[in-house]
Amino acid sequence: MTTSYDYDLFVLGAGSGGVRASRVSAAHGARVAVAEEYRVGGTCVIRGCVPKKLLVYGAHFAEDLQDARRFGWDVDHCRFDWPTLRDNVLFEVERLEGIYNDILERNEVEVIPQRARISGPHEVTLEDGSKVTAGTILVAVGARPFVPDVPGAEHGITSNEVFHLETLPKRVVIAGGGYIASEFAGIFHQFSCHVTVVNRGDRILRHYDEQIRDRLLTISLMKGIDFKFNAPFEKIEKKEDGSLRIQLQGQDPIEADMLLWAVGRNPNTEGLGLEEVGVKLGKNGAVLVDDDNQSSVPSIYAIGDVTDRVQLTPVAIREGQAFAETVFGGNPTRVDYENIPSAVFSHPPIAGVGMTESQARDKLGSYKAYVSDFRPMKNVLAGRNERALYKIIIDEETDQVVGIHMIGPDAPEILQAAAIAVKAGLTKKQFDETIALHPTMSEELVLMR
Template sequence: MTFDYDLFVIGGGSGGVRAARVASATGAKVALAEEYRMGGTCVIRGCVPKKLMVFASGYSEMFDDARAYGWDVQDGPFDWPKFSTKLNTELDRLEGIYRKLLDGSNVEIVDARATVKDPHTVTLSTGKDVTAKHILVATGGRPVIPDMPGAELGITSNEIFQLKEMPKSILIIGGGYIASEFAGILNGLGVKVTQFYRGAQILRGFDDEARGLVAEGMRAKGVDLHLGTNIVEMREATDADLEGASHGVPMEGGRPVAMSGAGTGKGIWVKATNGTEQVFDQVMFATGRAPNTDDMGLQATGVEVGRRGEIMVDEYSQTAVPSIYAIGDVTNRVQLTPVAIREGMAFVETVFKGNPTPVDHALIPSAVFTQPELGTVGLTEEEARDIEPVEIYCTSFKPMNHAFAGRDDRVLMKLVVSIATRKVLGCHIVADHAGEMIQLAGIAVKMGATKEDFDRTVAVHPTMAEELVTMKEPMRTA
């Protein structure tokens, strides 16, 4: 059978674009369809704009720090329209780079929605059907909005970048990395931030000690964090709601400041499980993400889809239909951009280079850009002690730069070590630039370094990271 393409990729995110380019380099005829903007979640509405907002929000503390270090500087207001304009210009630039990379790799770009018709046919929203020997689904995921009355008044992480102006107050619902990151970002930009999380502690799945320090740091910086708390009801605020509001809405002269939120322009009234009733300028849901598999025709084709909508694949990213593969967030394996890229490259090795390559999802370093920042690789203390006896090397202290400036920020350096093999099973850092540090520590952990290998490494002084190689005695065994 003759096909229009050797490979048709659905989804223009980092994973799909990399797979398309690398496959084309083998001589394959490749096309890629994207219905929105090239670059996917990471470039357009995720990692990149979020990190730029993290940078922007960090300057709010630098005025005090600069004065503590002898500089004569004055605080200034944050100009959201100016920043937002530059942010969107940067995203346009990055999207243009993605398109140029595809063009330069001889990948045909199709600006349309694509769905799967059969194991070798894709239907485009233009009404055209095309055929391909292999189909790769890389459609990513999307934020989930809870099914409750008034939920349409809220926004998600997708919309936060498109606001015309910063809200004066915001309620963020959720306790994962997205909720916690944006709580820190918006707090740093001068927004009055309240965060509700129904669980006992934010950042579930991360090391307990590390996430506890992050929560303490967030509160110390001004985030009004409520644990064991969820939203019961929300609706457009009325004048009566504003009269009774005591939290959330900023006040001037004993009266609430005019809101710029949804509906009436008076904000959003929220009732919480703890009994409080508040009015907020905005409400942001960060309560999870779902794979983008709705109405794609996958199940009718024979592709198995999990209960959350994720595409089920084997270790080679192959679905139950041999000609159809899937990578990235749509598979709900590890939702990280570098992982999607690795999966895309492994797919090309397997399918186009005849070198079956399973994807290695073990010991992946990651960072959470909360304030304070969290970097992690390997097992948490809780995970490790359920497997084998471990030693915990841990230290928490005020770093030199913060201590001199009179700030109370503390950092955490933690190693989880196997008593039997002496291997470092996990490394957890809470500190400025924790993401930068964990990238390098991740190399050692991935290589199977022992605690003694860490000890043999000479410290770089004076740095925070030197503590990783100077902790001689375990804090405890578990």
């Protein structure tokens, strides 16, 4: 750290990763500034995982209230009001944004509410034309939803706009087969919208275990969600009444009230001046970095979704911590990307960690998969036929548990603890020796034989 620059660290982007890197670096004595052109908190807090999870909670009440009747509750006069949920979620987002601002203020991090562009290895130009210098620059600007180049694509919306809908659409088409498409399909279906998921490929959630994702597809179809596979978009037309006519290749047209693009996210590097100063980018605009988050320009680092390594908020936070410890804390730290747990907050939710069965088949000399396919106790009394499925993948040579995958109520909550076991390299024998906690769904993890 030196006084020859205006700041020791200048961060572009005040999302989860940028905030963590900023406050930890400042705690180590660095003079830190953060430029944020929109709102402090980033995608996750403002228009991503946090408000989306609140919508998931709200959607779950549709089934919970229906099931409650079987448990003796009189809930005959229920009515859902979208503006109430929408406004309460937005209010919670504002509260969290205030907390993030307070965190930066308490750590004496200067927040600059402007867009910033890198104009030199140690220089940043702000939107108002002023220039500042920094010993180290950190790019943490995240990613944005990708909208394909299809005629009429502008008539659709992205996940950024979902949280501000004036009214709920009656007919929703969701483009994509990933976690965002799967989550919003469940949300809108529970809000009594007719949902059609359109995917240009032949499967959903291709990075998840095949048996688990097939179970989600089966359950979704039983619930009444429609799917169209191998169906690229040709064009979208907006009719006089505001509705949409969606043309697909090899399919009948779909009439809809809303089209949601959920076909991926691209790193937010356009117009940042990175290539002009020598920072190497990948084919989709991602900043290429080494194991220490350092770019091809030694003074410029990048973390989070803008690097397109693992687009998960906890990963960005861990990268921000590692950056701060390494560069300003005198404690060289690297992120371990093995066995990162992930979840899809679909209806029902999916969670997984480690190798899928197909990965084990390709990578291990021999493996064994243990499966528990059961009907949760709550579903039995509720008269709901929906079944949960848990799977454990074992390396037969070492007996080590190398993967756990599940679909069912509270699967992400259960998997967080189970992921510790996979990360620690525990064996199937150690699982078997653990006494079950009964009656729970999670006990299935230690009862598979």
